[in-house]
Each structure stands twice: as structure tokens, then as C-alpha cells.
Amino acid sequence: MINFDDSFKNQFLYAKSILDKYGFKATFFEVCGWIGKSSERKSWQDIAALQQDGMDIESHTMTHPNLNTMSSLPAALDYQIGGAKQCFLIMASIHQSLHILTAKDGIIQQSSVLLLNSIV
Numbered sequence: 001m002i003n004f005d006d007s008f009k010n011q012f013l014y015a016k017s018i019l020d021k022y023g024f025k026a027t028f029f030e031v032c033g034w035i036g037k038s039s040e041r042k043s044w045q046d047i048a049a050l051q052q053d054g055m056d057i058e059s060h061t062m063t064h065p066n067l068n069t070m071s072s073l074p075a076a077l078d079y080q081i082g083g084a085k086q087c088f089l090i091m092a093s094i095h096q097s098l099h100i101l102t103a104k105d106g107i108i109q110q111s112s113v114l115l116l117n118s119i120v
């Protein structure tokens with residue numbers, strides 16, 4: 001499995017051509033709130049192109065916080081998880097996937113997982 005995160009533009013500019021050259025597909029974990037916000041991040045057009053070429057787009061939260069600091073803040077956690085899901089649905093019509101979530105640094109505490117279960 002090949003995956004990328006944090007929505008960097010260079011993933012689209014450089015990594016995609018290498019993936020295409022060797023016939024690999026990858027999963028791109030995107031931070032919805034960062035898309036199109038600066039030149040170093042992907043645009044929504046980049047996301048659409050990746051998806052059209054068979055790449056998997058998944059959520060990497062709304063603004064990339066440490067989810068473990070939110071274990072007692074259901075509304076904040078809902079924004080990061082549920083808000084990001086809505087963001088991808090509205091901005092990119094991405095709804096068939098989004099069954100995977102990565103947390104910042106790939107680490108999430110059990111208390112946050114339990115809260116996530118009640119949200120999604």
C-alpha cells in the first residue's frame with residue numbers, strides 16, 4: 001500500500017507521474033481545510049484529477065490537529081471528523097470512499113476512538 005498525507009502539492013506534481021509510470025495506485029489522505037489554501041497544497045482540481053485517475057482519496061481531518069487533545073470535546077472532534085467528511089462530499093463529491101481516517105502522526109488514543117464511534 002502506498003499512501004501520502006498532508007495534501008502537499010508536490011505529491012500531485014511529482015509523485016503522481018512516478019505512480020503512473022509504474023502503474024501504481026495510491027491513497028491520498030487529505031486535510032480538507034488545507035485544500036486550495038496555499039500554493040504548497042493541492043487544489044480541488046488536483047484532487048479531482050487524482051480521483052479520476054483511480055487514486056483513493058481519504059480524510060486526514062479538517063485542520064490536522066492532534067485528535068488526542070479532543071477526547072473530551074465531542075463538538076471539536078465532530079468538526080474534525082464529520083466536518084471533514086461533509087467538506088469532501090460538498091467540495092469533491094467524494095462519498096464512495098472516506099472509510100479510512102488517519103490521525104496526525106497516526107496515533108489516536110482509545111478514548112478518542114470510542115468518541116469517534118459515536119460520531120461516525
Ligand SMILES: [Zn+2]
Nearest residue numbers: 005006104105
Ligand atoms: Zn499528517
